[in-house]
Amino acid sequence: MNRILFQGITILPMTRPQDRVERGDILVEGDRISYIGPSKEWEGDFQVFDGEGKVALPGFVNAHTHLAMVFLRGFADDMTLDRWLREKIWPMEARLKAEHVYRFSLLGAAELISSGVTTFADMYFHMDQVARAVEETGLRASLSTGMIAQGNPFPGEVLKRGTNFALTFRGKAGGRITTMLAPHAPYTCPPDFMKKVREIALKENLPVHTHISETRKEVDDCLAEYGLTPPELLDQAGLFDCLVLAAHCVVLEDQDFPILKKLKGVAHCPVSNLKLASGVAPVKKMVDSGVNVALGTDGASSNNRLELLQEIKTASLLAKGVNFDPLALPAFQTLQMATLGGAKALCLEDQIGTLEVGKKADIVVFDFNSPHLQPCFDHYSHLVYSALPSDVHSVMVDGTWLLRERKYQTLDFEEVKEEALKATKEIVEE
Ligand SMILES: [Zn+2]
DSSP: OOEEEEEEEEEOOSSOGGGOEEEEEEEEETTEEEEEEEOOOOOSOOEEEEOTTEEEEEOEEEEEEOGGGGGGTTTSOSOOHHHIIIIIIHHHHTTOOHHHHHHHHHHHHHHHHHTTEEEEEEEESSHHHHHHHHHHHTOEEEEEEEEOOTTOSOHHHHHHHHHHHHHHHTTTTTTTEEEOBEEOOTTTSOHHHHHHHHHHHHHHTOOEEEEEOOSHHHHHHHHHHHSSOHHHHHHHTTGGGSOEEEEEOOSOOTTHHHHHTTSSEEEEOHHHHHHTTOOOOOHHHHHHTTOOEEEOOOOTTSSSOOOSHHHHHHHHHHHHHHHTOTTSSOHHHHHHIIIIIHHHHTTOTTTSSSOOTTSBOOEEEEEOOSGGGOSOSOHHHHHHHTOOGGGEEEEEETTEEEEETTEESSOOHHHHHHHHHHHHHHHHTO
16 A cells, blocks of 8 residues: 655645644555644655645645537637637537547646646546546546537437446546536526436436526526526426536526525636626625535636636636625635535535545645745635646645656656647648
């Protein structure tokens, strides 16, 4: 069994602000944390990690993305959502083959790992290929096949495919893969379909991943058709009897807040929402109403990055700005959204999200020696307002190094990059 000792490191367990340990030790045995606390004398055989000038915290959870979409990063920007999807994104996605999704998932995985994201929630297609990339790179993920029933003559088949994937891949990669059912959104999956999803989710004990109230148009159309907001519509269909992760929730009415409290979490994707001009989600009001808010990037075609530091800072600044309240989303609370909030949203809070004895050793180590991190009065403040993804020094999942001193341990980046660019060329020049 591997035994790794982080020695003399600043530890932010992300349980409570005051639980920070200034110079402490973390012992990892196998895939779990077996000691966390003040530095002490150790005897035995360990791989020692010198924590001088370093800060350890739980790996970030990207609670909503479409990993393989990295191939469309910067392909089409500065467009309306409707034209962007119809003219640029969907035609290119239609050319994707399974092998492409694998290549792009590896590229996405490299980006996640190098920026301290250890877990992600993904909704896409050819998900067996995303699972393959997760297996090989050592990441943790909650995977789901996006299901669109609207316009499909065989919605039963769509549901079957989504369910088969979820049941086949649940628990794979040594338990690092969990799965969900993913009805794409209320405007692409009518209430009848949602009711069927609910039935299977409850029977098979599968969580549900969906998009809710991303744009004003979506909400207006839903009100016009059903006389209900999207959260009300899904609530009435019984979907929230399941464990639900909902991305976006940008355009909300007053009656939506108590409904969203029933969810496992909302994945707030501030950068994607800003770039597509969907608006700003009322995060402060959600948090004040008791909704668990996590952070996600959405796909790299609308962000255009998959790392979370940008999301963390943007979420905090936006909440302050739109509420004219500098106290909104303080540093610790925002950082907690990217860790424990994400873990809860993915139903993984028993395993990850905080650094505690008995939990999985999913750890990100930041190097605090860069000029933009001097001086340091408050580590939480620096991580939210100053740190860059390039400050990530080392990353571990399940007690295994994925990044060590900024070097990939589970992938060959030059090869991953080359293969992904080759695949991109195939698709774009087809
Ligand atoms: Zn999305």
